[in-house]
Amino acid sequence: SQQGEEDPQALSIQEGENATMNCSYKTSINNLQWYRQNSGRGLVHLILIRSNEREKHSGRLRVTLDTSKKSSSLLITASRAADTASYFCATDAGDSWGKLQFGAGTQVVVTP
């Protein structure tokens, strides 16, 4: 079963616009991570937010976490064609083995 559920499944925007995607999860977490996957490639880590944090920034990325609602959002500002990719949230329950549970992902297409 998946821990994270992402919304929307797909998103199409133009360059310069902001892209927002959401992740909901079911059980308590130690941290939540976002990854990007370009077509046919492995996943690349983008940002990690801990359960005691509410917001985090990294470049054009802004992540929020609401543990009371068990949800997170990823905002990409001023999107570029190079941001075209699938984005996945992953939850870490804080067990001893670093296991992650991934959502099904949001496919983002940025057109010039």
Place this chain on the structure above:
Amino acid sequence: DAGITQSPRHKVTETGTPVTLRCHQTENHRYMYWYRQDPGHGLRLIHYSYGVKDTDKGEVSDGYSVSRSKTEDFLLTLESATSSQTSVYFCAIRGSVKETQYFGPGTRLLVL
């Protein structure tokens, strides 16, 4: 690039044949993971390892076995491949300090 390679990168095999996928890392990371990625499911954990000869089952382990006889190599074996095991397989590693995972390039497996 966390020094992770996967081999083979592509494989076509027939139902009932054994298949072994290899994950190799060059940085002595303790934790290694095997995932499969299928449309609509994100990544699902098959097996993981927390040291040489220390492995355990993940979410979708039926039909798969693993071995880790050296720190740098984590092997995934399909004892008797089935068409439902057609997928893209990703290996990932995690260090002991950072909580993020680093992914290999993936292996595309087609079982006919």
